[in-house]
Amino acid sequence: MGRAMATHILAFNAGSATLKFAAFDVVSTVSVTDSVIEHPAVDAAAFDEVGRRLRAAGVTAITAVGHRVAHGGPRLSEAALIDASVERAIELATPLAPQHNPAALAGIRLARQRWPGLPQVAVFDTAFHASMPERAATYAVPQAWRHAGVRRYGFHGLSHQHVFETVSATLERDPADLRIVSCHLGNGGSVCAIERGRSIDTSMGMTALEGLVMGSRSGDLDPGIPGFVMRTFGMDHEQVEAALYHDSGLKALSAVSADLRQIEALACTGNPGALLALQVHAYRVRKYIGAYAAAMGGCDAVAFTGGAGENSPALRWRILQGLEFLGICLDERRNEAFGVSDEAAELQAPQSRVAVLAVRAREQRVIARETVSVLRRTGL
Template sequence: MSSRLVLVINCGSSSIKFAVREEDTSQPLLSGLAERLGTPQATLEWRLGDHKHEEPLGEADHTQAMARLLPLIGEHTSQPLAAVGHRVVHGGEHFTGARLIDDEVIAAIDASAPLAPLHNPANLTGIRAAMELLPDVQQVAIFDTAFHQSMPAHAYRYALPDDLYAVHGVRRYGFHGTSHQYVTNQASLLTGRQFGHGAWLSAHLGNGCSSCAVLDGKSLDTSMGLTPLEGLVMGTRSGDVDPNLHAHLARTLGWDLPRIEQLLNRESGLLGLSGLSNDMRQLEQAREDGHHGAHLAIEVFCYRLARSLAGLAVALPRLDGLIFTGGIGENSALVRALTLRHLAILGLHIDPDANSRLPRGQAGAVHRSGSPAILVIPTDEERQIADESLSLIDQLRNQS
């Protein structure tokens, strides 16, 4: 019997990232990106094995891009899709796990749009396009926030009047849930534990960054909050700042709210600190060349990460290890080394040789003997989405 196929879709405001995943396999059969949708420069790029392909899409919108994707998938697969798994950024408090998409789920995603105005509407666009073009295939929503719904109230509540939470949903939600869940599950296997078990700190580091405390497969606390702006220093996002910064900038510079939001989301982080770039690879090279801003940006990034990880450790009864993942976490030996320089208080000690020798993008252990595990684990959110989609379908079938 052949393995089932899942089409994984991550839909942005002008793009569709996609992959066809085969059950129980580590590599996608087919993957690609449709980008700049709605413009004359719209293109479709895809990879099949070692071969890359690209074609223009004219001014295709999401539905038209999907209409081109589906025949492409049919050309290169020998069986129908078992499911379409959609990444949805914000599920609010509505969802604690994967859900089969119906009118009720669509309405709840739409209701959460004010909490993720750049993400949820785009996610819904992809869902509606896929449902229109694949009406007979089961569609599943996987929520970035769902994994963190296991956080206790003392971790997710802000010290604000209760009505803001009870009526308006103002609380900490957390993001990157599929990544934190995937890498902590893999860490349990790499260290000889039962699948999903262990007490882990997880650092997902890319253009967006978050840290998380996970115990036996459950998120107990995380660095991101109501929105993906809270927490760590990121590529262009500030992370934590004084909450009164908005009022200070409005009073002293006359800035309005959109201008301040632009500053904190698009002009800050590594880019703002360095005055050079939000790309860690470029900053590391500039640091070697003596660029002061690059040096400062990397030092702040690593210190703030270490401070967050140390704070999250209080959520755990013990510490079995620390995981680095995401483009920076997987590839930057420098960031790992500088971050661990601040974490000796947790008993975490890096092996400099193992850290520097680990091939970029590969899984491995980089800790010294006697230290809790320090692991580098490439994330695979698409596989997590595919696995959760099939698991839900099997669960619903067994219930019927």
């Protein structure tokens, strides 16, 4: 690479509730610092804090900046060097990811100001799912809609890609032999069917509303409900959409919080709303695991990642109850023992025919690796 004195890749992951960033050695892509700013506005103040933490970690030279972008729209299906046309395409895809793309764009623009002249790379959450077959990606809607880009794109691709790679390495099995159901569970959540290294289906669709019950998002919904609600309550489509994104999911069911940790604590006291929220959430994930095992003609491993998936033994237990017919048997001791220092661990009982794993989310590592790949491909 032409920037011999610069030794680090800076990876940004602006989510719906946190700004995560990490610096990686440009050659080995090993992390030298990894940090989270809770509930940020992606603004100058947040970037001031990023700068302070980088200096404290001794990171002074940066080769390039990589950004997680939730939605690439119909045009962007692989990591790309950011120029005016790529930035415009990300902006045009904002209606498909209104909680995430604006934060990514803010990060891109602030990074350009803080590190002028450095290459910036967009790494898309939708890219891993570009391999979905048409039978899984296509909605049964009018052709004009489909020509306009109405299709299933999927999200959390960086996380599901990391899960696939980690499960294969942990089990010491050829990726070509594995059928994995990957469950990314956090404030947002999705399940992905990974068949022999390729995403063949995922629970999120054109937007991040489809699929699982999430922190404040509804997940799967009868498409007739918005029309009914608009007629009954006199709401317009923007109000309905805002309610589905911000006032639904676990927040609506529990009537207390969107935070799974708080809901689990309340459920222990017998709170009926919290109990209902946990039951509905687990049921929805369990249905997708069964569906994706059927779609792949079997399942070799189920993996949990994301803030809730990797940190809540109770969540994993709730979800896997009743799946013994698929050969899935959880070892309760191993499930409880998975700790913060573990990168990945097998949690299945000895008699289980399907491996069960918890995997630490490492999306920033994927961002860094993809950024290096784009720099090499473009000769920078």
